[in-house]
Amino acid sequence: MLRLDRIGKTYADGTAALDDVTLEVRAGEIVAIVGGSGCGKTTLLRLLAGLDRASRGTVSLDGDPVREPHPGIGIVFQEPRLLPWYDVAGNVGFGIAHLPPALRREKVLHALDLVGLADQAKRWPRELSGGQQQRVSIARAFVTDPRVLLLDEPFSALDALTRSSLHGHLYRLWQESRPTVLLVTHEVSEAVALADRVVVMRPKPGRIDDEVTLELARPRRAASPGFEAAQRRIMTALDRSLAPRENEAERGRAEPATAWW
Amino acid sequence: MSDAALAASGPRGAAAPERDGARRGLGAPPLWLLGFVLPVAVALLWEAAVRLGVAQGRLVPPPSRVGATLGALWTSGDLQVHAAATLWRVAVGFGLGAAAGLALGALSGASRLSRALLDPTLQALRSIPSIAWVPLFILWLGIFEASKVALIAVGVFFPVYLGVAGAILSVDRKLVEVGRAFRLSALATLRRILVPAILPETVTALRSGLGLGFMFVVAAEFMGASEGLGYLLVDGQQMGKPDAILAAILCFAVLGKACDALLVAATRPLLRCQDVARDRL
Structure with missing residues (x-):
């Protein structure tokens, strides 16, 4: 179980990025974190990854406090961040260099197979498309068998078609070892396609505004029943999360609910 | 082969396929060879000038x-x-x-x-x-x-x-x-x-x-x-x-x-x- 207990983060310049965030995620659950820009989603993920430290409160994984990068927690960044001096296989195996070569090769090939890049193992990152690079990056995180996988808007730079195929790859990887997944996204449809639970955040300072539990059958497609209704529920929640923050004049303006995200 | 092509190829007109071959031949050598053209041409010209007595070549030897x-x-x-x-x-x-x-x-x-x-x-x-x-x-x-x-x-x-x-x-x-x-x-x-x-x-x-x-x-x-x-x-x-x-x-x-x-x-x-x-x- 991943626990966030009254987490707060204030940056050195006084910016309050997060305040009083409490969240429990059970093992194997897929949680999407959505919210407008500047509501601390990425900050939250960096705290969970141990890349930054919380100003207040604690993060713990199965009772083990997380203050720096934790062996049980993997992260996929917004950009692929592949190392250009390693080939695809070298990048995927980056985090398991300590394993014996034979086992390492086997795990790398298996992960590449699951993301559909088994035939690209010997190529250089620069030769791959953006979507392929992000698949390598996801495989790199999965290959260490993390108990928790953090994804920071990993598909935001990709076109819709590539994105939906990557959702498939991600889901297949998840099915294998069923890690806990925290996915930060600004795409409501992405949250609905993947998550068991959607956490809606609100800005200034970032905190949790609402939660929506999704009980749709998997695999989910945009055409499957309930998909659109779920999307609407989250959008309404998002709308509410921003509304109290806006002053009267702005609220008076008839903005379409979808314009800001 | 058309008359126009014949006329265009001039005196060596009979060899139109050869010309194509030659064009391909010109395209074949790598581009870096082109870099040699200028220095080699200058060297040859200078050599010729000195040999023919046009230049003395004392300060600039051939x-x-x-x-x-x-x-x-x-x-x-x-x-x-x-x-x-x-x-x-x-x-x-x-x-x-x-x-x-x-x-x-x-x-x-x-x-x-x-x-x-x-x-x-x-x-x-x-x-x-x-x-x-x-x-x-x-x-x-x-x-x-x-x-x-x-x-x-x-x-x-x-x-x-x-x-x-x-x-x-x-x-x-x-x-x-x-x-x-x-x-x-x-x-x-x-x-x-x-x-x-x-x-x-x-x-x-x-x-x-x-x-x-x-x-x-x-x-x-x-x-x-x-x-x-x-x-x-x-x-x-x-x-x-x-x-x-x-x-x-x-x-x-x-x-x-x-x-x-x-x-x-x-x-x-x-x-x-x-x-x-x-x-x-």
């Missing part, structure tokens, strides 16, 4: 005479002696200068404290034209090898220092963070992320250092040497032998290019991924 001088220097063994002396000086000077440049550059790039300590002084020293050190080096180190090697080392040091320090400062923090996320030790971060990240720029810095090394070996040999290609230059000037000067210049060109190629070849295995980038962009 290629054949330069070639003959080179040949004579080679058979007498002088050329080997001079080239070896010059190469030795460049090698030692480059070795010392590059080693110091790498070490101080790494120090200044890696730690803010040492950067604040070292960089201002080194930048100030850099703005001194290196030749200005010559009198001091001669006073300190004598007129023999040590002062020459020191001058070359100073010339090599600065581009290497600047290149390495700059490379370290411009390492992508996001990639370093990948190392952190995978909990790499400091040593592993150095080996698997920092060193590969700065390698390309370091090699470039070493190459420009080597180029400067060759520049300064000439200056060093001008200031009094009894052997070396630079001595050959001075000697040619004093004895009025422009063919010997040109022969020495040619040797510099060949040696400089060869050393650079050697450096590139030696570091190529370290830069495999760069090749891909260059081919693709």
Whole structure:
């Protein structure tokens, strides 16, 4: 179980990025974190990854406090961040260099197979498309068998078609070892396609505004029943999360609910 | 074949397919051969001008005479002696200068404290034209090898220092963070992320250092040497032998290019991924 207990983060310049965030995620659950820009989603993920430290409160994984990068927690960044001096296989195996070569090769090939890049193992990152690079990056995180996988808007730079195929790859990887997944996204449809639970955040300072539990059958497609209704529920929640923050004049303006995200 | 095509191909019109072949033949040789056209043409023209008596060729000797001088220097063994002396000086000077440049550059790039300590002084020293050190080096180190090697080392040091320090400062923090996320030790971060990240720029810095090394070996040999290609230059000037000067210049060109190629070849295995980038962009 991943626990966030009254987490707060204030940056050195006084910016309050997060305040009083409490969240429990059970093992194997897929949680999407959505919210407008500047509501601390990425900050939250960096705290969970141990890349930054919380100003207040604690993060713990199965009772083990997380203050720096934790062996049980993997992260996929917004950009692929592949190392250009390693080939695809070298990048995927980056985090398991300590394993014996034979086992390492086997795990790398298996992960590449699951993301559909088994035939690209010997190529250089620069030769791959953006979507392929992000698949390598996801495989790199999965290959260490993390108990928790953090994804920071990993598909935001990709076109819709590539994105939906990557959702498939991600889901297949998840099915294998069923890690806990925290996915930060600004795409409501992405949250609905993947998550068991959607956490809606609100800005200034970032905190949790609402939660929506999704009980749709998997695999989910945009055409499957309930998909659109779920999307609407989250959008309404998002709308509410921003509304109290806006002053009267702005609220008076008839903005379409979808314009800001 | 149409009449127009026949007419266009002129007197050799019967061979239209041949012309196509010739065009393909022209396209086949690599483009770099084109670079030879200009110097070879100039050399041939000058040779012809001297042979035909249009020019005297006393101050600007024709290629054949330069070639003959080179040949004579080679058979007498002088050329080997001079080239070896010059190469030795460049090698030692480059070795010392590059080693110091790498070490101080790494120090200044890696730690803010040492950067604040070292960089201002080194930048100030850099703005001194290196030749200005010559009198001091001669006073300190004598007129023999040590002062020459020191001058070359100073010339090599600065581009290497600047290149390495700059490379370290411009390492992508996001990639370093990948190392952190995978909990790499400091040593592993150095080996698997920092060193590969700065390698390309370091090699470039070493190459420009080597180029400067060759520049300064000439200056060093001008200031009094009894052997070396630079001595050959001075000697040619004093004895009025422009063919010997040109022969020495040619040797510099060949040696400089060869050393650079050697450096590139030696570091190529370290830069495999760069090749891909260059081919693709």
